[in-house]
Amino acid sequence: xxxxxxxxxxxxxxxxxxxxxxxxxxxxxxxxxxxxxxxxxxxxxxxxxxxxxxxxxxxxxxxxxxxxxxxxxxxxxxxxxxxxxxxxxxxxxxxxxxxxxxxxxxxxxxxxxxxxxxxxxxxxxxxxxxxxxxxxxxxxxxxxxxxxxxxxxxxxxxxxxxxxxxxxxxxxxxxxxxxxxxxxxxxxxxxxxxxxxxxxxxxxxxxxxxxxxxxxxxx
Amino acid sequence: xxxxxxxxxxxxxxxxxxxxxxxxxxxxxxxxxxxxxxxxxxxxxxxxxxxxxxxxxxxxxxxxxxxxxxxxxxxxxxxxxxxxxxxxxxxxxxxxxxxxxxxxxxxxxxxxxxxxxxxxxxxxxxxxxxxxxxxxxxxxxxxxxxxxxxxxxxxxxxxxxxxxxxxxxxxxxxxxxxxxxxxxxxxxxxxxxxxxxxxxxxxxxxxxxx
Numbered sequence: 103x104x105x106x107x108x109x110x111x112x113x114x115x116x117x118x119x120x121x122x123x124x125x126x127x128x129x130x131x132x133x134x135x136x137x138x139x140x141x142x143x144x145x146x147x148x149x150x151x152x153x154x155x156x157x158x159x160x161x162x163x164x165x166x167x168x169x170x171x172x173x174x175x176x177x178x179x180x181x182x183x184x185x186x187x188x189x190x191x192x193x194x195x196x197x198x199x200x201x202x203x204x205x206x207x208x209x210x211x212x213x214x215x216x217x218x219x220x221x222x223x224x225x226x227x228x229x230x231x232x233x234x235x236x237x238x239x240x241x242x243x244x245x246x247x248x249x250x251x252x253x254x255x256x257x258x259x260x261x262x263x264x265x266x267x268x269x270x271x272x273x274x275x276x277x278x279x280x281x282x283x284x285x286x287x288x289x290x291x292x293x294x295x296x297x298x299x300x301x302x303x304x305x306x307x308x309x310x311x312x313x314x315x316x317x318x319x320x321x
Numbered sequence: 322x323x324x325x326x327x328x329x330x331x332x333x334x335x336x337x338x339x340x341x342x343x344x345x346x347x348x349x350x351x352x353x354x355x356x357x358x359x360x361x362x363x364x365x366x367x368x369x370x371x372x373x374x375x376x377x378x379x380x381x382x383x384x385x386x387x388x389x390x391x392x393x394x395x396x397x398x399x400x401x402x403x404x405x406x407x408x409x410x411x412x413x414x415x416x417x418x419x420x421x422x423x424x425x426x427x428x429x430x431x432x433x434x435x436x437x438x439x440x441x442x443x444x445x446x447x448x449x450x451x452x453x454x455x456x457x458x459x460x461x462x463x464x465x466x467x468x469x470x471x472x473x474x475x476x477x478x479x480x481x482x483x484x485x486x487x488x489x490x491x492x493x494x495x496x497x498x499x500x501x502x503x504x505x506x507x508x509x510x511x512x513x514x515x516x517x518x519x520x521x522x523x524x525x526x527x528x529x530x531x
Contacts (some may be wrong), residue, residue, distance in 0.1 A: 209410050
């Protein structure tokens with residue numbers, strides 16, 4: 103089924119259940135779907151596991167969701183930043199769980215989920231605390247660590263344009279995790295700057311094909 | 322005289338082959354970009370999905386959709402390309418990058434790298450792309466001061482901080498000397514304001530002269 107073009111961000115995040123795993127795009131604020139996150143705060147889902155590269159910047163977007171106490175666990179590569187005071191406070195107060203994942207493994211674990219791969223061996227983190235307790239295997243003289251897929255119930259991503267079927271194009275480094283997360287969740291929601299007529303996007307330039315996208319909202 | 326950060330960056334830039342694909346991580350190593358010679362043809366990779374990244378954006382040309390790994394607004398050069406995160410890290414892990422330059426808390430004589438976490442009980446661990454870069458690039462250069470603020474050496478027999486990667490560092494540029502790490506042990510390439518004998522005296526790792 104092709105994507106539904108929603109007429110509000112509230113409609114775009116309808117039905118997110120308590121306890122869901124939510125993949126949230128963005129690298130810092132580039133590509134972060136701020137309006138969808140604001141709508142999720144309004145919608146009220148709680149006890150969430152959030153997978154995102156960072157753990158919020160400043161007081162808006164993901165930081166606002168964290169500040170509302172809706173997130174039980176954060177899975178990310180780089181929580182600590184100069185402007186991550188919301189997360190830092192929750193973490194130091196013992197009010198949030200944290201799983202730190204090397205950035206490439208984070209992306210690849212979602213790629214694996216979206217591609218139907220059961221697990222993969224990665225050379226990243228071998229011999230470090232982040233590989234402790236994980237299965238390792240030597241292949242052609244090199245040691246690898248077994249990494250499992252990360253699948254979301256919902257993905258919230260930011261893209262540049264969508265057509266009415268849900269084909270997406272991105273803009274510059276705001277692309278980051280969007281295309282990977284779009285493959286790895288049951289319900290994929292994209293906020294875009296513009297929805298154009300089907301046929302208006304150059305098929306050669308489509309980055310996320312419509313098959314992955316469930317809901318689109320123009321913000 | 323020991324070297325300033327910019328002088329260290331200049332030395333690193335001098336040793337990067339023409340036309341190489343290079344990742345400069347975040348923080349101090351990004352200074353290397355300012356010292357690449359005109360026409361070097363070096364292509365900078367940034368982990369958040371771009372090749373042929375240009376210099377930092379000047380006031381008035383800031384685009385929130387175009388940042389580097391440190392989230393600083395940057396620019397694009399002709400021949401730039403954009404790609405998603407899984408592809409960006411496949412470039413690292415797959416051995417496609419020629420050089421990466423990273424900062425470090427400690428490097429061991431056998432090339433172990435510690436640069437992501439102090440292990441202090443109140444520290445919030447954050448690794449970003451450091452572990453992927455450390456094991457991925459064909460050559461891994463470290464740029465750091467040789468001694469910590471308390472005077473203790475950062476080139477050590479064995480890292481006491483949590484590791485980022487095992488046996489991954491090829492060369493260490495410091496303010497007082499440059500070292501090659503490899504099958505021949507720790508080889509001193511050049512020194513800056515400190516004699517070989519003083520270096521050998523202050524470090525707890527066996528050294529060889531090149």
